[in-house]
Amino acid sequence: MAKTGNKPVLLSGGNPQIAKGYGDGPVKEYIAAMPGWKQAVGRRIDEIVERAIPGVDKAIKWNSPFYGVERPVWFLSFHCFDRYIKVTFFDGASLDPVPPVTSKYPQVRYFHVHEGEEIDEAQFSDWVKQASQLPGERL
Numbered sequence: 001m002a003k004t005g006n007k008p009v010l011l012s013g014g015n016p017q018i019a020k021g022y023g024d025g026p027v028k029e030y031i032a033a034m035p036g037w038k039q040a041v042g043r044r045i046d047e048i049v050e051r052a053i054p055g056v057d058k059a060i061k062w063n064s065p066f067y068g069v070e071r072p073v074w075f076l077s078f079h080c081f082d083r084y085i086k087v088t089f090f091d092g093a094s095l096d097p098v099p100p101v102t103s104k105y106p107q108v109r110y111f112h113v114h115e116g117e118e119i120d121e122a123q124f125s126d127w128v129k130q131a132s133q134l135p136g137e138r139l
Contacts, residue, residue, distance in 0.1 A: 008033040013081040026060040052128040075131040087111040090137035
């Protein structure tokens with residue numbers, strides 16, 4: 001992990017630069033390095049995914065947490081930007097209801113979390129459960 005002093009380097013948008021790795025440890029390291037309000041949201045996203053999919057596989061790739069049920073296939077990722085956290089559902093167009101933000105890739109859908117917004121945990125958990133049963137993205 002790139003560090004300045006004892007803290008990870010924050011890339012554009014405040015996204016932590018965390019070395020590629022597999023398992024819970026690198027994801028927890030990423031979340032601990034998320035700046036300000038984003039850290040609590042990242043922790044909450046991680047908790048919801050863990051509760052919805054016991055034993056979920058985790059990784060850090062391209063400075064973002066990834067979640068899957070069978071490596072190297074991933075169904076969800078998230079990334080910090082200046083004003084929001086972007087949650088990516090790789091097969092989001094197949095979810096019901098479809099997450100609200102479109103992508104240039106037809107199957108990908110996003111869910112953005114801005115400062116001060118509450119996550120609808122029931123809806124988010126339902127999306128996670130649905131997404132975990134879809135083919136996902138081989139990365």
